[in-house]
Amino acid sequence: MSSTRATASHIAHLRLVAQSLVHSAPSHPRDAARNMLAMQAQDFAAVQMAVGARVPASTAHDVRAAFEAGEIVRSWPLRGTLHLTTAEDLPWLLALTRQRLVASAATRHAGLGLDDSTFEHAREVVHGKLTGGHTATRKALLDAFEEAGIDTSGQRGYHILWYLGVAGTLCLGPLEKSGQAFALLDEWIRDPRCLERDEALGELARRYFVGHGPATERDLAWWAKLPLKDVRTGVAVARSDLTTLESEDTTFYLAPDLEDHLGALGRSAPSGALLLPAFDEYLLGYTNRDAVLAAEHSSRVAPGGNGVFQPLFVINGRVEGTWRRTNPGTVTVFPFGLVSASTATKARRSGGQLGHFLGSNLKVELADPTAAT
Secondary structure (H helix, E strand, O other), rough: OOEEEHHHHHHHHHHHHHHOOOOOOOOHHHHHHHHHHHHHHHHHHHHHHHHHHOOOOOHHHHHHHHHHHHEEEEEEEEEEEEEEEEOOOHHHHHHHHHHHHHHHHHHHHHHHOOHHHHHHHHHHHHHHHHHOOOEOOHHHHHHHHHOOOOOOOHHHHHHHHHHHHOOOOOEEEEEOOOOOEEHHHHOOOOOOOOOOOOHHHHHHHHHHHHHHHOOOOHHHHHHOOOOOOHHHHEEEEEEHOOEEEEOEEHHHEEEHHHHHHHHHHHHHHHHHHEEEOOOHHHHOOOOOOOOOOOOHHHHOHHHHHHHOOOOOOEOEEEEEEEEEEEEOOOOEEEEOOOOHHHHHHHHHOOOHHHHHHHHHOEEEEEEEOOOOO
């Protein structure tokens, strides 16, 4: 592994390229998901837009078709939060993180009166309802649990589904009119990858740093909710596929060809404007977000500090505002400060790709910088 030095701005520009936000992007949603390994996905509409931002020619219909085809899925492989992955990657990711995820939820489950016998009963209900290629919405499964005598009140229903997802019994794949439906993981995922633990740790490190780099070992430990010891084992396995750079006595890992890809773009591409959805990996893929977001603006991106993140307006690799649909044909950007004429022009141009993805013509307006988001 070679090593170079970099500024925060350079790190941000490299991440734009690594995440396929300014480089020649994947041509299909499954390829974007494969490059990212996993994308935070509790907001289903937002994660579809996140995929679309990395596949410029795609539409929301293309992303939904990838779900229908069983190419991409959602489950809880990382941090106990819904993530989107390719179908073949989900089983080995779950195998790698399952033990720690279940242990971290033990106190909460005990407080809800959920134990092994309850989970096993629920598993039997799920197999009875879904075996044979059947699918069911969340409501249908919760109704089935109740009919079988399993109380789903309060948060019990959610945590039962969460546990069965983490355990690899079910996953979210096909679409229904009311939303994404559950299927048995072993039936829905037809060609799963199976990796030994050290091999999986190496694959995790390689894929995360290639798709998110430059990033640190601590970023990956937080992202995957694994101990640093495991992360360092993964880095050791993947070391021949990674390089490093240094910034303020911190070591970042990245793909060896990432600098070349950024250099080939010249100065113009990273300086453009992006409208990224809420919970996008460009911000949430790291425990330390200083390279792309000034600390004084954190409360604008996640008001109240309750884990709910706003859509991002990105200029030159930095998060410089938030945005929202203020009516069906208009996106309003709420910049953090006064913007130049060139930035305003870039902002107004940035709605084209999002509009193409959503199938509508979008006009981008800039709010007064003092407006609340």
